[in-house]
Amino acid sequence: MATAPLVRFAPSPTGFLHIGNARPALLNALYARRHGGKFLLRLDDTDRERSKQEFAEAVETDLAWLGIEPDLFFRQSDRTALYDAAAERLKQAGRLYACYETPEELERRRKRQLGRGQPPVYDRAALNLTEADRAALEAEGRRPHWRFLLDHRVVAWTDLVRGESHVDCASLSDPVLVRADGSYLYTLPSVVDDADVSVTHVIRGEDHVTNTGVQVQLFEALGAPVPVFGHHNLLTTAEGEGLSKRLGHLSLRSLREAGYEPASVRSLAVLTGSAEAVRAVDSLDELATLTDLAHLSRAPARFDPSELDSLNARLVHDMPVAEAGERLTAMGVPDDRAEQFWLAVRANLTRVTDAAEWWQVVTGPVTPVIHDPAFIAEAARLLPDDPFGPTTWKAWTDAVKAATGAKGKALFMPLRQALTGMDHGPDLSALLPLIGRERALERLRGA
Ligand code: GLU
Numbered sequence: 001m002a003t004a005p006l007v008r009f010a011p012s013p014t015g016f017l018h019i020g021n022a023r024p025a026l027l028n029a030l031y032a033r034r035h036g037g038k039f040l041l042r043l044d045d046t047d048r049e050r051s052k053q054e055f056a057e058a059v060e061t062d063l064a065w066l067g068i069e070p071d072l073f074f075r076q077s078d079r080t081a082l083y084d085a086a087a088e089r090l091k092q093a094g095r096l097y098a099c100y101e102t103p104e105e106l107e108r109r110r111k112r113q114l115g116r117g118q119p120p121v122y123d124r125a126a127l128n129l130t131e132a133d134r135a136a137l138e139a140e141g142r143r144p145h146w147r148f149l150l151d152h153r154v155v156a157w158t159d160l161v162r163g164e165s166h167v168d169c170a171s172l173s174d175p176v177l178v179r180a181d182g183s184y185l186y187t188l189p190s191v192v193d194d195a196d197v198s199v200t201h202v203i204r205g206e207d208h209v210t211n212t213g214v215q216v217q218l219f220e221a222l223g224a225p226v227p228v229f230g231h232h233n234l235l236t237t238a239e240g241e242g243l244s245k246r247l248g249h250l251s252l253r254s255l256r257e258a259g260y261e262p263a264s265v266r267s268l269a270v271l272t273g274s275a276e277a278v279r280a281v282d283s284l285d286e287l288a289t290l291t292d293l294a295h296l297s298r299a300p301a302r303f304d305p306s307e308l309d310s311l312n313a314r315l316v317h318d319m320p321v322a323e324a325g326e327r328l329t330a331m332g333v334p335d336d337r338a339e340q341f342w343l344a345v346r347a348n349l350t351r352v353t354d355a356a357e358w359w360q361v362v363t364g365p366v367t368p369v370i371h372d373p374a375f376i377a378e379a380a381r382l383l384p385d386d387p388f389g390p391t392t393w394k395a396w397t398d399a400v401k402a403a404t405g406a407k408g409k410a411l412f413m414p415l416r417q418a419l420t421g422m423d424h425g426p427d428l429s430a431l432l433p434l435i436g437r438e439r440a441l442e443r444l445r446g447a
Pocket residue numbers: 009010011012044186190203204208
C-alpha cells in the first residue's frame with residue numbers, strides 16, 4: 001500500500017508572508033487534504049541575520065488564519081547537528097569541497113568568462129588546491145566555504161505540474177552549501193530535512209526548478225529516496241512583476257487587518273492561474289477538490305488585488321450572521337439586534353468591517369441632508385406610529401406619496417438623505433425599523 005503523502009511548506013521567517021506565499025502553503029495543504037496526507041510546517045531559518053522570531057510567530061498566525069493547522073512543525077535552526085553529519089558524509093564521499101575565493105575574486109572571474117562569451121560557471125579551481133595551498137590560505141586567515149561537486153549530467157523527473165522536466169547540471173556552478181562562517185544555505189538543510197522525515201511530495205514555486213536538479217543529486221548522494229516534485233506557477237502582479245516580502249501591502253496580516261475573509265484570499269491565491277475560474281469558494285474541502293496540480297497553468301498567475309474586493313463582497317453577501325457575529329459585537333451591535341442589522345446591510349458591504357459605518361447610521365449621530373424642508377416636514381408629520389416593522393417604510397412612503405404627489409427617486413431620495421445623511425445605502429425598509437421612530441423623527445426635524 002502506498003504511504004500517505006507528507007507535504008511541507010518551508011518559508012524563511014525573514015518577513016511577513018504575502019499572498020504569493022499563501023499559494024504554495026495552500027497548494028500543499030490542499031494536496032494533503034485531498035490525498036489524506038499530512039502537512040509539515042518547517043521554518044527555514046538558517047540565515048541567522050535575517051530570520052526573526054517575530055516573523056516566525058507571524059507565519060503560524062497567518063497560516064492559522066488561512067485555515068492551515070500543521071500536523072508537524074520544526075525549525076532548521078534546531079537541527080544543525082543533522083546538517084553537520086550530512087555535510088561530513090558528503091566531504092568523506094568527495095562531494096563537498098573547500099573553496100577560498102573571495103566574492104571579489106569570483107566576480108572578476110565571472111566578468112572574464114562573460115567577456116570571452118563563456119557561461120559564468122564556477123571553474124572548480126579550488127579542486128586543484130593542494131594541502132599546502134589550503135594551509136597557506138588558512139594561514140592568511142581565510143576560512144573555506146564549501147561547494148557541492150555536481151555530476152555533470154541531466155537530472156530528469158516527472159513534475160506534478162509541469163510533466164516531464166529536466167535540468168542540465170553540466171551548465172550549473174557547483175552550489176555553495178556551507179558559508180565561510182559555517183552556516184548553511186538553504187539547499188542542503190532542505191534535502192536533509194525532507195529525507196529525515198520522509199517528505200513524499202515537494203510542492204513549491206517554479207523559481208525552484210533549478211534547485212531541484214541540484215537537490216535530486218543531493219538526495220542521491222545521501223542515499224535517500226527522491227520525493228515527487230511539483231513546481232507551480234508564481235503569482236505576479238497584473239504587470240507581471242513578482243511578489244516579494246517587501247511588498248508589505250499584500251502581506252497576509254495586512255489583508256487580515258483590512259478585514260478580508262480568509263476564504264477570499266485563499267480563493268484568489270489558489271484559483272488564479274489554474275484551470276478554474278477565480279471565484280469565492282468558502283470551504284477548504286471544495287477548494288481542495290478544485291485544486292488539481294496537473295491543471296495549473298504554465299503561464300505566470302497574474303492577479304489583480306482589486307479582485308479581492310469582489311470575491312470578498314460575494315462571500316459577505318451570503319454570510320450568515322453567526323459568522324459575522326463577533327465582529328458585529330465588536331462594533332457595538334447588541335446581540336438581540338445583530339441578525340436584523342446584518343440582514344439589512346450585508347448586501348451593501350465589501351467587507352464585514354464596512355458594517356460599522358451602517359451601524360453608525362443606525363445609532364447616529366448623523367447629519368441629515370434636507371434640501372426641501374417643507375417636503376420633509378410633511379413626511380415627518382406622516383411618520384407612522386410605533387411599532388416599526390418591515391412594512392413601515394412602505395406604509396410611510398405610500399402616505400407621503402399620496403399627500404405630496406412625489407414618486408420614485410423624488411420621493412425616496414430626500415427621505416434617505418434626511419434619515420441617513422447619505423444618498424446611497426441599504427434598503428430603507430430594513431434600515432428604518434433599526435433606526436426607530438424617535439431617531440427618525442429627530443432627523444426629519446433636522447436635528
Ligand atoms: N525556504 C525556501 C523558500 O522559501 C523553501 C523552498 C522549498 O520549498 O524547498 O523558498
